[in-house]
Amino acid sequence: MKSEFQSHEPDEPFLSRVQRVLTDLSPAERRLGEFLLDFPGELGSYDAQELARLCDVSKATVSRFIRRIGFESYDKAKKAVRDERATGSRAFFAHAEPEANAAALALDMREEKDNLDRTFGKLNAGELDDLARAVLSSRKVWIAGQRISFSFAHYLFWQLTKIVPEVVVFPQGGETLGEHVARIQKGDLVIAIMLRRRVAGTKRLLDAILEAGAELALISDESMARHADARWHFHCHTHSDGPQFNHAAVLALCHQIVVRATLQSGREGRERLRAVDAVNEKLLQVEW
Structure with missing residues (x-):
């Protein structure tokens, strides 16, 4: 009998794991999977109970989903997500929580x-x-x-x-x-x-x-x-x-x-800059 939990390569990317099983999931698991495709980094930021709340599913659904995509535990999945985030994939930096997005839009230039x-x-x-x-x-x-x-x-x-x-x-x-x-x-x-x-x-x-x-x-x-x-x-x-x-x-x-x-180029640099500007003006290439 075929196992309901699919096997995965140990180094398979997190998003590839989710995409691979998406069509075989129950409605609740699919809702969780689609959420993680949009906001994969949230798995690295929250515990299982908090993630279940964000997706409006049960904690048991989260645990079952984690096993479906090939992780032995939530902690191991969390570590994998954090490791992938460290490589620079910006997919792992999007936030589902409104307050996090509001902070990103703040104009304080911090x-x-x-x-x-x-x-x-x-x-x-x-x-x-x-x-x-x-x-x-x-x-x-x-x-x-x-x-x-x-x-x-x-x-x-x-x-x-x-x-x-x-x-x-x-x-x-x-x-x-x-x-x-x-x-x-x-x-x-x-x-x-x-x-x-x-x-x-x-x-x-x-x-x-x-x-x-x-x-x-x-x-x-x-x-x-x-x-x-x-x-x-x-x-x-x-x-x-x-x-x-x-x-x-x-x-x-x-x-x-x-x-x-430019400063170290001295007179030669200044003359080259003036020559470039003079030609552009002659050819009506720029407006001041």
Whole structure:
């Protein structure tokens, strides 16, 4: 006789477990399952009785559901959810309770201030100035970023291209990494922005950059271990109680790099900025 409790791979993601059994559940269990698909992080925040209250089911239904998705106990399921939340999946940060969502919408900017304070409290101004000098002295500046990191890579590119003759952001749409990494060489600087959730192959990409002889500067969130071979590694705090990471500190750090490089570029940088503005005005590209 087939068991009513399905077997699961030990490392199968929590949401995959729920989705796998959803069509076979009783109405009460299905209501619980659909709730956890929307708010999986709540299992890591509440005990079984509290979760039952949120879903309007019995505690016995919660226990039965936990066994259906392959966990021996509620505590083990709770630990699995917390572990997955730590990897950076924002699905685990949504809240069902109205007061939690109200706090996330508050306009007091506490998260931004806290992330900025924690990030800049650990920054070394000398290291930032050292990176700024490398930006100006390198043969070519490469800025790497994928997924959300691509947005910040493009911000750096658009700001630095006004003062640096050779700067490239990669990969662009449809490009492979190899098309760019194969052209990186000694004397180049690579600024790699690596915010979670990082794509597979991140370590191999960094290894290839270093093997090419380039200097490597890393900008990451606080979850990434310091890279032993990177000349610079800046950690940005991105904590958020809401459903999205808070990237205020990342943008602020990028701004600091741009400002320091611009100031250090001196007359040559100022002349390049003026030339860019003059051409834009001539071509009627901007309005003031």
